[in-house]
Amino acid sequence: MRQADTAFESASGNRRAPRLTAYLLLTPLLVWVMAFVVAPALIILVYSFGERQVLGGVTLGFSLRSWARVGDPIYLAILWRSVEYAGITTLICLVVGYPVAFVVGRASERHRPLLLTLVMIPFWTSFLIRTYAWVTILKSEGLLNSLLLQLSWISEPIEMMYTPFAVIIGLVYTFVPFMILPIYGSVEKLDASLIEAALDLGAGPWRAFWKVILPLTRPGISAGVLLVFVPALGLYAVNDILGGGRVDMIGNVIENQFKGTARNWPFGAALGTALLGAFALAFWLTRRPGRADRAAG
Amino acid sequence: MRVFTIGSAPARGMLAALTALALGTWAHPTVAADAPSELNLFAWSEYIPTSVIEGFEKESGIKVNYEEYASNEEMLAKLVSGASKYDLLQPSEYTVEALIKEDRLQPLDKSKLPNLKNVEAWYTTQAHDSGLKYSVPYMSGTVGIVVNKEKVKEPVTGYDDVFKDAHKGRIVVLDDAVEIVTWAMATQGKGPAQVNSENVAATRPVLERWLPLVKVYDSDSPKTALLNGDVDIGIVWSGEGAILVNEAPEKFQYILPKEGAHMFIDSLAIPKDAPHPEAAHAFIDYLLRPEVSRKISEEFPYTNPNVGARKLLSDKERNNEASYPKGSPRLEIFRDMGPTAVEIDELFTDVKAKSAS
Numbered sequence: 001m002r003q004a005d006t007a008f009e010s011a012s013g014n015r016r017a018p019r020l021t022a023y024l025l026l027t028p029l030l031v032w033v034m035a036f037v038v039a040p041a042l043i044i045l046v047y048s049f050g051e052r053q054v055l056g057g058v059t060l061g062f063s064l065r066s067w068a069r070v071g072d073p074i075y076l077a078i079l080w081r082s083v084e085y086a087g088i089t090t091l092i093c094l095v096v097g098y099p100v101a102f103v104v105g106r107a108s109e110r111h112r113p114l115l116l117t118l119v120m121i122p123f124w125t126s127f128l129i130r131t132y133a134w135v136t137i138l139k140s141e142g143l144l145n146s147l148l149l150q151l152s153w154i155s156e157p158i159e160m161m162y163t164p165f166a167v168i169i170g171l172v173y174t175f176v177p178f179m180i181l182p183i184y185g186s187v188e189k190l191d192a193s194l195i196e197a198a199l200d201l202g203a204g205p206w207r208a209f210w211k212v213i214l215p216l217t218r219p220g221i222s223a224g225v226l227l228v229f230v231p232a233l234g235l236y237a238v239n240d241i242l243g244g245g246r247v248d249m250i251g252n253v254i255e256n257q258f259k260g261t262a263r264n265w266p267f268g269a270a271l272g273t274a275l276l277g278a279f280a281l282a283f284w285l286t287r288r289p290g291r292a293d294r295a296a297g
Numbered sequence: 298m299r300v301f302t303i304g305s306a307p308a309r310g311m312l313a314a315l316t317a318l319a320l321g322t323w324a325h326p327t328v329a330a331d332a333p334s335e336l337n338l339f340a341w342s343e344y345i346p347t348s349v350i351e352g353f354e355k356e357s358g359i360k361v362n363y364e365e366y367a368s369n370e371e372m373l374a375k376l377v378s379g380a381s382k383y384d385l386l387q388p389s390e391y392t393v394e395a396l397i398k399e400d401r402l403q404p405l406d407k408s409k410l411p412n413l414k415n416v417e418a419w420y421t422t423q424a425h426d427s428g429l430k431y432s433v434p435y436m437s438g439t440v441g442i443v444v445n446k447e448k449v450k451e452p453v454t455g456y457d458d459v460f461k462d463a464h465k466g467r468i469v470v471l472d473d474a475v476e477i478v479t480w481a482m483a484t485q486g487k488g489p490a491q492v493n494s495e496n497v498a499a500t501r502p503v504l505e506r507w508l509p510l511v512k513v514y515d516s517d518s519p520k521t522a523l524l525n526g527d528v529d530i531g532i533v534w535s536g537e538g539a540i541l542v543n544e545a546p547e548k549f550q551y552i553l554p555k556e557g558a559h560m561f562i563d564s565l566a567i568p569k570d571a572p573h574p575e576a577a578h579a580f581i582d583y584l585l586r587p588e589v590s591r592k593i594s595e596e597f598p599y600t601n602p603n604v605g606a607r608k609l610l611s612d613k614e615r616n617n618e619a620s621y622p623k624g625s626p627r628l629e630i631f632r633d634m635g636p637t638a639v640e641i642d643e644l645f646t647d648v649k650a651k652s653a654s
Binding site: 053077135159216248262 | 370376
């Protein structure tokens with residue numbers, strides 16, 4: 001939205017072409033958002049009040065049957081587990097990603113492009129292929145177990161595949177760049193003189209970090225948390241491939257309503273809408289402190 | 298030059314067009330409406346060998362657009378949405394039944410299918426489409442037990458031998474609620490034709506015992522976990538089992554459960570609104586040729602319903618018990634389950650969630 005704001009400002013600054021240019025520049029984005037975000041979301045909302053058809057599909061109407069099932073403890077428990085996995089993933093990404101982002105952001109300008117490229121190299125390969133690569137590493141007769149056996153650190157293979165551990169590894173691996181990049185953006189803009197001032201005025205490194213660096217990089221952290229948490233909540237491919245589908249994520253349950261035996265589109269739509277609501281809530285919660293900061297700054 | 302705003306007509310037109318795109322009413326890009334030399338094939342992923350499709354294209358001059366799906370329900374979802382027009386589908390028997398009930402298929406013109414005579418008589422008398430009025434069997438198969446004999450020493454004959462505490466964390470099963478619930482019903486002496494609310498609910502205690510023992514749920518490639526050594530025993534598609542047995546006959550064995558096994562018949566059927574039914578008939582007849590059907594068996598070692606093709610198989614292929622079971626095992630096909638499918642899904646999701654360690 002920052003670019004959009006800028007467009008507004010410059011357009012209203014130019015008195016000969018007020019607002020029109022701004023709208024024109026915004027049109028592609030608005031159309032995109034309408035067609036691919038708002039319209040599908042509304043369709044899902046409408047579907048969620050419909051009735052299931054025999055072959056799949058929805059008979060439109062106003063039925064609360066699907067919504068009543070969303071509140072069922074079975075699905076709330078699954079949603080909660082998805083939130084837990086996404087939360088743990090986000091936390092690990094933050095702990096792992098922050099130092100990396102800091103080092104890259106404070107590196108000399110000559111080295112920065114190289115370091116950033118290293119962070120982004122994984123994106124050159126398909127996400128699914130990278131996830132399957134983890135199968136090769138983690139399986140019983142896999143690379144990691146072979147290595148540990150060779151080194152005689154273990155006497156028999158550790159079970160890593162098809163465990164929650166494997167799922168979390170896969171999720172963290174997938175999402176850590178999404179944490180690093182926004183934090184890097186904040187760290188890069190960090191004014192070194194403020195840190196020096198803190199140190200000169202007697203703050204130790206810890207205090208300087210907690211009182212100066214952390215608050216100043218908070219917008220990056222908020223963005224990173226959001227960019228990791230929201231997709232991690234919906235992503236279930238990692239869970240299927242590395243977790244063996246032993247526990248369902250909310251994404252699995254939704255998929256089953258459309259592509260599984262139930263053929264229950266209205267219920268899938270109701271779950272999808274509920275998840276969208278949960279995302280909106282997460283967004284709202286992470287946005288609020290950011291705003292307070294900016295007001296204070 | 299006039300610059301249009303959000304509310305102006307061209308912008309609204311564009312918006313409407315893009316909304317239409319989002320709604321899926323836009324014509325499907327791969328489907329050209331009236332080119333007679335095309336076939337829009339909508340079939341299972343990795344189930345029709347490329348060489349077979351190329352052979353047909355070369356001989357007939359018909360271009361085949363192969364769109365893939367991973368489950369009958371995914372196929373139905375796209376078919377029902379009406380976004381694309383398909384000429385040929387590859388539904389399993391219970392989906393054939395549902396499609397016939399909903400009047401979605403067109404009757405086959407048998408005069409255009411001279412090779413239909415190659416299909417084994419048994420397949421022409423099954424309840425989902427008796428007399429093969431709407432569908433032709435492509436491949437059939439069973440769902441059975443694969444054992445890694447190096448790891449599992451005691452004899453395995455049925456479902457209860459798989460789901461034993463000794464095998465906890467060493468089991469792979471299909472990630473399919475209907476499959477697993479019908480296995481549980483089989484141990485209670487009920488066949489898949491008896492699927493109803495009461496019988497489904499009665500399987501709960503069995504599922505509560507079974508699911509905590511399972512290590513992997515995988516319908517796409519259940520052989521992988523067995524090959525990788527992550528599990529020792531599993532219940533998988535016979536084609537997957539046949540590949541394992543072919544690869545390491547001394548290690549893997551395929552067993553049909555004594556309680557009764559599920560048999561599926563993947564078929565070919567033409568939707569009612571198919572733009573190119575002629576091409577679809579031509580392709581079905583091509584697939585029914587013994588030498589073509591034999592090529593399919595080579596790549597996908599399921600049970601070939603084509604008697605002519607079976608004669609062309611090697612002894613090794615014919616003797617693979619996963620593809621061609623010996624004796625006369627109890628085999629049963631699924632019937633359309635109607636709304637009970639929702640109850641199966643809910644029961645399975647519930648027990649699975651509570652079984653997580």
